[in-house]
Amino acid sequence: xxxxxxxxxxxxxxxxxxxxxxxxxxxxxxxxxxxxxxxxxxxxxxxxxxxxxxxxxxxxxxxxxxxxxxxxxxxxxxxxxxxxxxxxxxxxxxxxxxxxxxxxxxxxxxxxxxxxxxxxxxxxxxxxxxxxxxxxxxxxxxxxxxxxxxxxxxxxxxxxxxxxxxxxxxxxxxxxxxxxxxxxxxxxxxxxxxxxxxxxxxxxxxxxxxxxxxxxxxxxxxxxxxxxxxxxxxxxxxxxxxxxxxxxxxxxxxxxxxxxxxxxxxxxxxxxxxxxxxxxxxxxxxxxxxxxxxxxxxxxxxxxxxxxxxxxxxxxxxxxxxxxxxxxxxxxxxxxxxxxxxxxxxxxxxxxxxxxxxxxxxxxxxxxxxxxxxxxxxxxxxxxxxxxxxxxxxxxxxxxxxxxxxxxxxxxxxxxxxxx
Amino acid sequence: xxxxxxxxxxxxxxxxxxxxxxxxxxxxxxxxxxxxxxxxxxxxxxxxxxxxxxxxxxxxxxxxxxxxxxxxxxxxxxxxxxxxxxxxxxxxxxxxxxxxxxxxxxxxxxxxxxxxxxxxxxxxxxxxxxxxxxxxxxxxxxxxxxxxxxxxxxxxxxxxxxxxxxxxxxxxxxxxxxxxxxxxxxxxxxxxxxxxxxxxxxxxxxxxxxxxxxxxxxxxxxxxxxxxxxxxxxxxxxxxxxxxxxxxxxxxxxxxxxxxxxxxxxxxxxxxxxxxxxxxxxxxxxxxxxxxxxxxxxxxxxxxxxxxxxxxxxxxxxxxxxxxxxxxxxxxxxxxxxxxxxxxxxxxxxxxxxxxxxxxxxxxxxxxxxxxxxxxxxxxxxxxxxxxxxxxxxxxxxxxxxxxxxxxxxxxxxxxxxxx
Numbered sequence: 001x002x003x004x005x006x007x008x009x010x011x012x013x014x015x016x017x018x019x020x021x022x023x024x025x026x027x028x029x030x031x032x033x034x035x036x037x038x039x040x041x042x043x044x045x046x047x048x049x050x051x052x053x054x055x056x057x058x059x060x061x062x063x064x065x066x067x068x069x070x071x072x073x074x075x076x077x078x079x080x081x082x083x084x085x086x087x088x089x090x091x092x093x094x095x096x097x098x099x100x101x102x103x104x105x106x107x108x109x110x111x112x113x114x115x116x117x118x119x120x121x122x123x124x125x126x127x128x129x130x131x132x133x134x135x136x137x138x139x140x141x142x143x144x145x146x147x148x149x150x151x152x153x154x155x156x157x158x159x160x161x162x163x164x165x166x167x168x169x170x171x172x173x174x175x176x177x178x179x180x181x182x183x184x185x186x187x188x189x190x191x192x193x194x195x196x197x198x199x200x201x202x203x204x205x206x207x208x209x210x211x212x213x214x215x216x217x218x219x220x221x222x223x224x225x226x227x228x229x230x231x232x233x234x235x236x237x238x239x240x241x242x243x244x245x246x247x248x249x250x251x252x253x254x255x256x257x258x259x260x261x262x263x264x265x266x267x268x269x270x271x272x273x274x275x276x277x278x279x280x281x282x283x284x285x286x287x288x289x290x291x292x293x294x295x296x297x298x299x300x301x302x303x304x305x306x307x308x309x310x311x312x313x314x315x316x317x318x319x320x321x322x323x324x325x326x327x328x329x330x331x332x333x334x335x336x337x338x339x340x341x342x343x344x345x346x347x348x349x350x351x352x353x354x355x356x357x358x359x360x361x362x363x364x365x366x367x368x369x370x371x372x373x374x375x376x377x378x379x380x381x382x383x384x385x386x387x388x389x390x391x392x393x394x395x396x397x398x399x400x401x402x403x404x405x406x407x408x409x410x411x412x413x414x415x416x417x418x419x420x
Numbered sequence: 421x422x423x424x425x426x427x428x429x430x431x432x433x434x435x436x437x438x439x440x441x442x443x444x445x446x447x448x449x450x451x452x453x454x455x456x457x458x459x460x461x462x463x464x465x466x467x468x469x470x471x472x473x474x475x476x477x478x479x480x481x482x483x484x485x486x487x488x489x490x491x492x493x494x495x496x497x498x499x500x501x502x503x504x505x506x507x508x509x510x511x512x513x514x515x516x517x518x519x520x521x522x523x524x525x526x527x528x529x530x531x532x533x534x535x536x537x538x539x540x541x542x543x544x545x546x547x548x549x550x551x552x553x554x555x556x557x558x559x560x561x562x563x564x565x566x567x568x569x570x571x572x573x574x575x576x577x578x579x580x581x582x583x584x585x586x587x588x589x590x591x592x593x594x595x596x597x598x599x600x601x602x603x604x605x606x607x608x609x610x611x612x613x614x615x616x617x618x619x620x621x622x623x624x625x626x627x628x629x630x631x632x633x634x635x636x637x638x639x640x641x642x643x644x645x646x647x648x649x650x651x652x653x654x655x656x657x658x659x660x661x662x663x664x665x666x667x668x669x670x671x672x673x674x675x676x677x678x679x680x681x682x683x684x685x686x687x688x689x690x691x692x693x694x695x696x697x698x699x700x701x702x703x704x705x706x707x708x709x710x711x712x713x714x715x716x717x718x719x720x721x722x723x724x725x726x727x728x729x730x731x732x733x734x735x736x737x738x739x740x741x742x743x744x745x746x747x748x749x750x751x752x753x754x755x756x757x758x759x760x761x762x763x764x765x766x767x768x769x770x771x772x773x774x775x776x777x778x779x780x781x782x783x784x785x786x787x788x789x790x791x792x793x794x795x796x797x798x799x800x801x802x803x804x805x806x807x808x809x810x811x812x813x814x815x816x817x818x819x820x821x822x823x824x825x826x827x828x829x830x831x832x833x834x835x836x837x838x839x840x
Contacts, residue, residue: 078597079598174435293717294719398808
């Protein structure tokens with residue numbers, strides 16, 4: 001690409017504590033190459049912003065505001081759950097993208113998301129060949145689920161892992177204090193519908209310095225009620241208490257989620273409960289132990305206040321590398337994290353072809369789950385530990401984090417409206 | 421008291437992120453007065469440890485271990501839910517206490533807890549007069565519920581408030597990112613069965629710098645479904661999203677908790693759900709908005725990783741003052757926090773008579789709740805802000821907090837066993 005072109009950047013799918021750090025990496029790096037990249041236009045609410053020509057002019061944001069993205073959780077430009085159909089199935093959307101890109105001199109496309117978004121980015125990267133519009137599309141990895149292939153880990157995961165490990169440790173200390181006369185079992189539900197990476201992090205609460213009795217329920221392991229209750233009972237009898245980390249994706253052998261209780265309310269609506277209360281009630285009914293339960297939900301993926309430094313650094317680095325790859329003319333790629341050493345933890349950024357990333361889901365390897373199916377192996381610990389390493393505290397004002405809210409100045413529209 | 425006596429210290433009721441900071445204050449201060457106080461014996465699992473002669477010799481703990489209590493959540497010596505009956509109703513227990521105190525030369529009694537524990541401490545303080553055993557009993561305030569009278573606030577509350585305010589802010593940033601195409605309402609359930617102090621803290625997520633649409637459901641305000649749904653709907657229509665902070669104690673006009681769903685499982689057991697899923701389902705059924713919900717439970721009161729510095733300082737100071745009061749011969753008292761200035765925040769420790777503390781519950785003043793019943797007033801903000809001020813991070817090792825686990829060496833028993 002010889003002509004100086006503008007860049008499009010957007011955030012997609014469920015947001016994380018560090019996706020804005022990637023945005024920061026993209027925008028700060030683009031600003032350093034003003035001879036090659038004009039402005040960075042962010043899509044308001046992901047790819048939808050490109051389709052509706054709803055673009056945010058990031059050049060209107062101050063340097064400190066962009067820098068503050070590094071310590072601000074969530075998606076500063078708005079995210080979306082929207083998957084482009086294939087070129088064959090919905091040519092109209094691709095033609096609209098080209099129309100918007102042309103109207104705003106956009107030659108670079110940076111899409112920040114997980115597996116589905118990698119697929120969207122892959123499709124956009126093919127516009128050049130298939131529809132004759134030159135675009136350089138680079139995917140910036142992001143997902144708390146840690147399920148993208150090729151990359152050693154996904155930005156967003158390390159911070160959730162740290163949050164869940166710390167929360168499990170803290171709550172376990174709590175129940176250990178109470179167990180003599182009160183609560184004996186604490187159950188926390190974590191995210192991860194298909195892959196048990198986040199649940200695995202809960203087991204990291206038990207350390208070499210202090211063993212904590214924890215039973216983990218993975219989506220990768222079919223739920224066996226008897227075995228599970230026996231495992232909890234054994235730990236309560238030995239330690240006086242037990243913590244349970246249950247993934248939202250835990251299911252019975254027939255594939256039905258534990259969270260689908262089959263309960264109906266007075267109006268006949270089915271009760272959409274969490275897995276944690278189901279497991280907790282099960283423990284009380286069968287073992288008689290007093291319990292407490294928590295559902296972390298958004299708290300876990302938004303918890304920038306206790307983000308992992310490794311994670312923040314990698315989120316920024318992948319955003320930066322995406323721009324550098326694009327400037328070198330690489331299309332249809334993704335910066336992937338390559339672990340080069342465990343102790344000390346060292347990593348570098350490599351380039352992965354998007355065709356090998358899109359629509360591939362990386363599950364927990366069997367070698368990471370302990371034989372009884374309720375814990376993690378040493379290998380898993382060695383994998384997880386560096387990802388949770390280091391603290392990266394946001395600045396505070398009056399006891400509250402100083403997260404930035406951008407001005408989000410709209411780029412004037414040039415085209416007719418588009419119906420989604 | 422002229423003879424040098426040992427001290428008894430114990431933790432009672434639900435633990436907090438900073439109750440061990442009070443323990444640290446008690447033990448470190450006692451160690452500074454070795455001419456007057458011998459050893460500090462901690463009760464294993466609260467007052468039960470005194471009754472069963474299950475004492476922990478804190479002199480066997482190193483100076484760094486005791487110092488580390490300041491940054492360790494939960495009750496390091498074990499807590500209990502156990503209320504002494506009155507002297508008239510259960511003289512046997514008081515006689516046993518005296519027997520244990522005599523056997524171990526205990527002349528000081530420090531009890532660290534909330535309203536019920538203040539009552540226990542008050543009863544022990546009367547042993548001297550009523551049963552002829554000289555003991556100096558001082559209560560050390562602790563409760564996340566912030567419901568003790570006289571004291572401006574209770575150690576333990578400021579840290580929960582900070583955690584809930586930050587978590588609500590972070591999750592609100594998250595839902596704000598998602599609301600265009602996905603989740604529009606986020607519901608978080610917080611502790612506080614009778615008093616809405618913790619729920620009020622959720623409203624602190626909205627600041628002068630960034631307005632966040634939040635609807636708070638207080639236990640002090642009878643639940644009005646229509647008004648509530650209208651409030652949520654209005655905010656979603658204006659902001660695109662809304663966060664709801666619901667106290668576990670929210671109830672219908674007839675006094676029934678929202679969490680009592682009346683739901684039954686396949687075996688006819690009633691489902692002990694939280695208030696959050698009930699509220700969330702209500703929103704979807706009536707307004708059709710996609711929701712997410714979280715239940716913070718123990719995570720909130722154990723979250724030492726984001727404790728308030730004000731809170732940690734005050735927890736330590738009340739422990740320290742308790743020993744100093746006792747050394748001056750004050751019996752049946754409690755160190756209370758007196759706010760002397762709001763900006764800058766200044767406070768000092770005063771002495772409150774236990775007779776005025778025990779069994780009195782301090783609710784949110786009506787002037788702290790906004791007219792519509794769904795928010796907090798400026799006065800409430802001014803009260804809460806200083807309590808959440810400052811961060812007091814624990815040290816970390818390999819990405820995890822370095823919380824201390826004490827050796828808890830038992831004091832050799834001298835008496836016959838006692839049946840509880």
